[in-house]
Each structure stands twice: as structure tokens, then as C-alpha cells.
Amino acid sequence: MLYRETGQFKTSYQSDQALFTITQDRFLVGAILAVAVFLIPFGINDYWSKSILLPFLVFALISLGLNILVGYCGQISLGTGGFMAVGAYSCYKIMTSFPELNLIVVIVLAGLCAAGVGVLFGLPSLRIKGFYLAVATLAAQFFLVWMFNKVPWFYNYEMSQITAPPREVFGVLVTSAEASPAAQYLFMLGFVIVFTWIAMNLVRGRVGRSWMAIRDRDIAAELMGVRPLQTKLTAFAVSSFYVGMGGALVFTIWLGTVEVTETFDILQSSFFVLFAIIIGGLGSILGSFLGAAFMTLMPVVLKVLLVDVVGVIPVTAKHIEFILVGSLIIIFLINEPHGMARMWGIAKEKMRLWPFPY
Amino acid sequence: MDFLYELLVQPFADMIFEPLFFIETVVKGLMAGVLYSLVALGFVLIFKASGVFNFAQGTMALFAALTLTGLMEKLDLGMPHWMLVILCLALTVVVMIVLAVVVERFVLRPLVNQELIILFMATLGLSYVLEGVGDLAWGSDVKVLDLGLPEGVWDIGGVFVEQLDVIAAVAAGGMVAVLAVFFSKTRIGRALRAVADDHQAALSVGISLQQIWVIVWSVAGLVALVAGVMWGSKSGVQFSLSLIALKALPVLILGGFTSIPGAIIGGLIIGVGEKVAEVFWYHIHGGAVENWFAYMLALVFLMFRPQGLFGDKIIERV
Numbered sequence: 001m002l003y004r005e006t007g008q009f010k011t012s013y014q015s016d017q018a019l020f021t022i023t024q025d026r027f028l029v030g031a032i033l034a035v036a037v038f039l040i041p042f043g044i045n046d047y048w049s050k051s052i053l054l055p056f057l058v059f060a061l062i063s064l065g066l067n068i069l070v071g072y073c074g075q076i077s078l079g080t081g082g083f084m085a086v087g088a089y090s091c092y093k094i095m096t097s098f099p100e101l102n103l104i105v106v107i108v109l110a111g112l113c114a115a116g117v118g119v120l121f122g123l124p125s126l127r128i129k130g131f132y133l134a135v136a137t138l139a140a141q142f143f144l145v146w147m148f149n150k151v152p153w154f155y156n157y158e159m160s161q162i163t164a165p166p167r168e169v170f171g172v173l174v175t176s177a178e179a180s181p182a183a184q185y186l187f188m189l190g191f192v193i194v195f196t197w198i199a200m201n202l203v204r205g206r207v208g209r210s211w212m213a214i215r216d217r218d219i220a221a222e223l224m225g226v227r228p229l230q231t232k233l234t235a236f237a238v239s240s241f242y243v244g245m246g247g248a249l250v251f252t253i254w255l256g257t258v259e260v261t262e263t264f265d266i267l268q269s270s271f272f273v274l275f276a277i278i279i280g281g282l283g284s285i286l287g288s289f290l291g292a293a294f295m296t297l298m299p300v301v302l303k304v305l306l307v308d309v310v311g312v313i314p315v316t317a318k319h320i321e322f323i324l325v326g327s328l329i330i331i332f333l334i335n336e337p338h339g340m341a342r343m344w345g346i347a348k349e350k351m352r353l354w355p356f357p358y
Numbered sequence: 359m360d361f362l363y364e365l366l367v368q369p370f371a372d373m374i375f376e377p378l379f380f381i382e383t384v385v386k387g388l389m390a391g392v393l394y395s396l397v398a399l400g401f402v403l404i405f406k407a408s409g410v411f412n413f414a415q416g417t418m419a420l421f422a423a424l425t426l427t428g429l430m431e432k433l434d435l436g437m438p439h440w441m442l443v444i445l446c447l448a449l450t451v452v453v454m455i456v457l458a459v460v461v462e463r464f465v466l467r468p469l470v471n472q473e474l475i476i477l478f479m480a481t482l483g484l485s486y487v488l489e490g491v492g493d494l495a496w497g498s499d500v501k502v503l504d505l506g507l508p509e510g511v512w513d514i515g516g517v518f519v520e521q522l523d524v525i526a527a528v529a530a531g532g533m534v535a536v537l538a539v540f541f542s543k544t545r546i547g548r549a550l551r552a553v554a555d556d557h558q559a560a561l562s563v564g565i566s567l568q569q570i571w572v573i574v575w576s577v578a579g580l581v582a583l584v585a586g587v588m589w590g591s592k593s594g595v596q597f598s599l600s601l602i603a604l605k606a607l608p609v610l611i612l613g614g615f616t617s618i619p620g621a622i623i624g625g626l627i628i629g630v631g632e633k634v635a636e637v638f639w640y641h642i643h644g645g646a647v648e649n650w651f652a653y654m655l656a657l658v659f660l661m662f663r664p665q666g667l668f669g670d671k672i673i674e675r676v
Contacts, residue, residue: 128660130474131474132660135607135610135653136656139650139654278479319490323487323494326483329483330487334480337469
């Protein structure tokens, strides 16, 4: 009853091709967007923005990127942190070399740099697959992080820690510590909305279908005329573009200051994002968002519960958090290996039948 | 020109003019390689028997070493040192076997028939849990592991070799020999190979998968214990121990996922390559090349031989 598409006829090609074909979906997405755009900026404060909303949004974007590669094209990558670092450092270089350039342009350019590097490290995917490829992408992770730490050109011969200079977009300050949380949040949200929309259209179009063909059976896809070279490399390029932009946003908006060996460390970036998309759901746009929300919210919630409510000392709480995170991941994998996106699918089925389940 | 000179000429000149130093570096690399091999061996064992890519191997080494040092602190009631060591080793072995049973029951059994990536992620989750449990039970400060192993240096014709390294090498060699016999001569070993070959066929001739998995994880736990002990007595028991799991991955790639000799030889190659690159090409990059050298080596290698040195040839059909 709640979620029934009966009676919703599609009478034109346009309505058949719409992103959200069901009225309820349109309402839901519209409502969420309205709350996100019109309500949250008025109620936001520094704590909410820095420790919940900004990380959630930026990791949603990055998860989306990785999901394109892992979930849609089936190429496992553990080099996410490296590509994020490329985004962040190229963003820094462009920002400091061309101070006049609009920050939006800078971030897109940083994404393009990351896409180039991604294609380079995607080349081995033509020869190797599966876990072999995963290890090969680890090379990207360690090499890139090392490079940004050791080659002084990337951090302008100063300290290896880079700090975002203050920049205005449409007359509003968005980077540096003085920027208002609402402005930062809206800037980030704009990126996420636009690029989610692009990704949704990409994955259902020709490109996305060829990715999925390669994922499902690469040899069969090749026989059908899908070119593995172009397909895999576009997946690497698009994925790294998203991840690189995410890295640039982490650097400019969320953190403001980045130390490459800490922020883009393998556990905190590569595995974190991989967990997010597996828990959220591989090959699902919604899954990227749910997974990112789960992974960014869970530590915060656990910390609040353990330290403030139960009263455990922070060091012990850290260890308990490790155990809980690990067990939650295992429990999740056992109960729903297809992630939260599938859970949402099941919930929709239930709502369609409710209140007469038989 | 300077750059090319430093890249292509000077390191080789250094090697030729200081042969002793070069040999010493190679030996050091070999010894580091032995430790990589030990961790990689644990990976290969589990991968062969259950198709699970066990990321938690490094954390298992850390966990085993932590348990050992923790027990040694707790049980130090005035008995002779060698007795304490043996008692604690035995107890740690028991802990690792219990761990294997628990892992099989609560992680592997519910995940039978899932995709490989799911199993891989589950072992990643497992490594988080183990790390948390280890730290919670025994504290997270750096511990010194003292088993009474000799710590001096031998001078063999001008080349200095650490005794501990030699013991590690001997232990690794002995371990491989025992494992080889175990795999080829015993009843359980043959069952293990049957499971590795084909799960369903093995089931149909009456081999219990669950039992085999417990055995394999126990053996991997023992290998982890040896690796943890060796690494721990070298540089203290601490968090970084679990990161050698990441180092073992290129070793696996180089040697092939399914080959035990591959794990050993891959480890040695990576160990030597890393040390030589670090020591002789130091001028151009400012150090810390150890972090990524192994991966790059594996990457380049994969371009030419995707299945590794000794891995099974990958044949794909639609």
C-alpha cells in the first residue's frame, strides 16, 4: 500500500527514461533534498559539520567513485587513498599556482589529474584480475603516498603538511578555519548532488552497461564486442576522477590541513571506503550513500555511547571500538552480503505488500 | 646527467668496489625475506585449503606474539626461564587453536559459498577484532619479547650476520620441511590437498570440510606464532607487526598464490630487492623506498607473468 506503483502509467518515452520512475521515489528524494538544502544549513554548527555531515558527504562521493570501479566494473582496488592524495595535492598545487581560479574549477581539475594517474595504474588490469589486481593497486597506494611525502615540489618546498589557503566561491569564504559551516556544507553538498546525478546517468547508459558486462563475464563481454581496454580504463578514469575530487574536498573543505601519511593512510582511506561500499552494497548508488553514512556515523555513535554514557576511559574505548567495528562488519557480511542497498530493496518489497503480506 | 649517473652508474660501482658490504646487504635482505616468507606461508596455506584470502594473517602474528608476551609476564612466578618459555609457548599454541575453532564456527561456516571478496572483507573485519582483543587483553604499549634466543653477531669472513636472523632462517626452513612432509605423507595432509583441489569432490568422498578448515587455520596460527616470535624478538611486539601482512602480499604475487616454495622464494627476492634498493639507491630518493618497492616489483612482474613464479596457470573459459 505504502509503496505501490499500480496505476502509474508511463505515457511518454521521457517518463519511461526518468531517473526516478515511481512517484513515491520522487517524493522521497525530493523531501531528502529539500531537507538537506533548505533546513540543515540553518541548524548546522561546527561540530555537526566537521565530524558528521562533511565526512559523510565527502565519503559518499568517494564511495560512489570506488563503487563505479569495484561494484560496476568488478575491478578491486585498494589504492583509493593514493588517488585521494593525488586529488588533494594537485588541488593544492593548482590553488597556489593560480590563486585567481575558481575553487570549483580547481577541484574538477584536481579530479582530472587523479583520473590520469588512475588510468596509469589501471593499465595492469588488462593483464591481471581479482586479488592480483588488488595487490597491484596497493602499489599505487604506497608509491603515491611516499611520493607526496618525499618530493618537495608537491608541497611547495615547505612542510610536508599542506594547508588550504582561504578561497571564496561566489563571494563566500569556503576554505580555511574562518569559513562558516553552512557555506562549507552547501559547497560540498552541491558537488555531491551534481556528481551523483552524473553517476546515476553514467551507470545506466552505454558506458555503465559495458562496465557491468565486463564485471559479469569479461571474456563473454569481449566476444560480444565490448572492448576491455577502453571499458576498464574508463572505469578507472571515472572512478579516480570521483575519488580525486573527494580527496581535494577532504583537503580544502573538510580538514583544511592534510598530512599525507596520516589522512591518506591505507587503513583510514582505502579500507575504510572499501568497507563502506561493501556494507552499503556493491553496484548500487544508494549503497554508496548508506555505506558512507554507516562508516562515518558508527565510530561517532560508539564513541559517544562508550565514553559519555557508559563512562569507559578513551583508550579502552578505542580498543572496544575496534572490536565492535570488526564484529559489526563480520555480522553484516554474514547476514546481508549484498549490503544495505539490498535491505532497502527488501523493505520496499514489504512496503509494497503491506498490510496484506500474502 | 647527474641523476642518470646516480641512478644507473653509482650504485653498481658501489656494489663492485665494496663487495663485502654488498654481500652483507644481501644477507640482511635474505633474513628480512625469511620473515616475509613466514607470513606469506600462512596466507598460502589458508588460500590453498579454503580459497580464503586471509588478510588477518599479520594480525594473527601480532596477536600470537602479544599473547605470548602477556602470558610470560603473568606467569612469571619464579620458575626457570626455559620452563616458562615452553609453558607459555604451549599455552599460546592452545590459544591459536581455539582461535581457529572460533573463526571456523563463527566466521567461515556462515559464509560458505560467498564470493571471494566477501570472505576477504570478513577476514579484514577479523583482523580488527583480533587487534582490539589483543590490545584490550594485554595493553597496547611496545613489549619486549625475550625467549632467551641468542642476540650476538657472527663475523663470517668480514660479513656480519645476526644470530637471531640465522635462527629465524633455520626455523623457517624446518617449518617448511615439516609442512612439506605433513602435506604429502599424512592422511590429513592428503585430505587437505583434496579440499584444495575441489571442495565438492572432497566432500563426496567423506572429508569433513569443517574439520579441515580448523586444522588449516590452526596451522596458519602456528606459522603466525613463529613469525610473530621472530619479528617480535627482533623489533619488539607492537602494532606495526600487523602491517607485515601488507608486505606479504607482493611476496604472494611474486611466488604465486598457491605455491609454498613460491612463498619462500618470493619472500627472499622481495627481501633482498628491498634492502639493496634502500641501501644503494639511497641518494636519489631520500629513503623509505622500502614502503613501496615490493609492490612496484610485484606490479612489473605481474605484467609479464600474471600467475606468479610458481602459481598454477590461470585458464579461463566462458
